[in-house]
Amino acid sequence: MASVRTYADLEVAVRSETSDVGEGPVFDPRTGHLLWVDIYGRKVFEDDLSTGRQTVRDVGTMVGAVAPRAAHDGFAVAVAEGFGYVTDSGLTLVDPVLPEPNLRMNDGKVDSRGRFWAGSNDMEFAPGQGRLHRWDGDGPSVVVADGLVLPNGLGWNAEDTVLYLADSYANLLYRADFHAEPGELGRLEVLTKTEGVGVPDGLAVDAEGCFWVAMHGAREVRRYDPTGRVVGLVPVPVLQPTSCAFGADGRLYITSARNGLSAEELAKSPLSGSVFVVETGTAGVPVHPFRA
Structure with missing residues (x-):
């Protein structure tokens, strides 16, 4: 059995x-x-x-994901009601695909062709209500997968042939064949189950074919190989790591949450809500700006 590497030189990037x-x-x-x-x-x-220096923009509604834009100022966002843009003037909702108050957009990412992919879920995490959406920017978004619970972190391998997806409250990590030019997916296949080690949250894919998953509730980020085997662990000093992204220097940046923690739990994890960074010795697959 191959050994599991531990990445221990973690620092606080944003307190x-x-x-x-x-x-x-x-x-x-x-x-x-x-x-x-x-x-x-x-x-x-x-x-x-x-x-x-930190700049804070109040979106005025729940916001699941943000992406830089390729040709305009401001940012593309996946918000509770759908997709739109944020500038210093506020939010412009462009694709109100989720008018139902019990639904919201969650995590998302932009693919190699500049299309915005994001998951949506029921606020009470009802099984089967989760969907994966793709917004191209020149029309309404489309649903590319459904029947999920809480579609969360996603990313593509370096060859742009596979999409990885976490379904948090199903405790599942999926893979699917990815067809980059039309932006289409093959069937979602279960890569591994993660029960007993927190729930799989946001993720980032590296250039060596592995992907890193924040394990919410487990105080760690896990590195998986393409077969779903754990090959690396990043211990974090908070209970709820939420997602991760590679910087240009190959370091991994890890966000976290304090939501739902008691005063006693916060006293044990006072850095909850902060962003951390760790050396990985690898590089991330490039994440692209939104094309519109």
């Missing part, structure tokens, strides 16, 4: 004592800044890690 559910980290190629969101706090954060 936060107020972020409720930090999520969706991604680097903006226009500025080099780290973008991330607070879902329930309804905010988009932009951090210049070289200076420590």
